[in-house]
Ligand code: ADP
């Protein structure tokens with residue numbers, strides 16, 4: 001008798017869910033990305049107990065067809081890609097068809113959606129991945145997702161959650177990251193019925209930065225666009241007086257997707273090392289635009305890491321953009337003094 005046994009589908013689901021959903025902020029990220037992929041203009045997020053008890057996201061996007069609703073909670077069902085080639089031309093935030101399946105497997109999920117041209121919507125109630133109820137309901141066009149009792153059936157994960165203030169901070173930061181890349185979309189975050197963040201539709205990024213980081217900073221913001229070959233970089237950076245003690249406010253986007261990148265952090269440190277004090281970091285928002293075939297976003301299930309095919313060009317162009325934004329003279333004076 002061999003010792004190998006195939007994992008049951010529900011166990012596979014639990015293991016996979018752990019990769020995508022490590023904390024409430026990950027749920028918020030996935031739900032917001034879905035709302036943005038559905039072209040929503042207004043997205044409202046409500047929390048109880050920092051998302052541990054409830055995460056509710058309502059959007060006014062294109063909705064889910066009633067016949068599709070029970071399918072969206074299955075793993076690897078997506079409306080966003082269908083051919084292997086599509087993987088190299090991703091233009092949506094999601095594409096793996098995993099998020100709702102993962103969330104459904106580790107929470108009590110209430111999903112309701114209505115598409116335009118349908119007089120009513122449909123809702124389903126899912127507990128631990130199983131549909132318990134399904135019915136038609138009256139509702140506005142768009143989608144409502146309610147995630148209750150996250151990790152109720154994965155006690156270890158539950159135990160590793162941090163205190164409410166910490167989890168709330170992660171959620172706030174998730175919304176800021178998406179908010180910066182979608183300045184025309186209205187984001188409203190409420191926790192225990194108190195408004196924590198309200199970002200009405202903004203006309204441009206500077207206005208959005210002003211909503212998040214304050215008018216004073218936005219008024220002093222420097223910006224610069226640089227390009228080389230197929231790589232275009234738009235850089236917004238606040239001058240030294242607004243510098244931070246941490247790297248948290250260094251935001252990088254590749255084709256409008258927020259990414260974490262030790263490599264890009266390094267480029268910034270290196271560029272500023274001669275003119276900024278040690279241990280001070282800029283508030284900076286960098287948008288890197290390049291042909292999809294120049295990067296691989298499929299490195300990690302959360303899609304927050306990318307690989308550049310030509311990192312040296314990215315490094316060069318970003319360095320120039322930062323220097324030009326802050327003023328080339330700043331850097332030159334420093335070299336002269338150093339001679
Ligand atoms: P993915 O986003 O990778 O496709 P998800 O599990 O996040 O996978 O979602 C599965 C599918 O459910 C999506 O492809 C989309 O068709 C649909 N969907 C999910 N959320 C929404 C939403 N807020 N509005 C419209 N459609 C949605």
Ligand code: MG
Nearest residue numbers: 033034094099
């Ligand atoms: Mg998704």
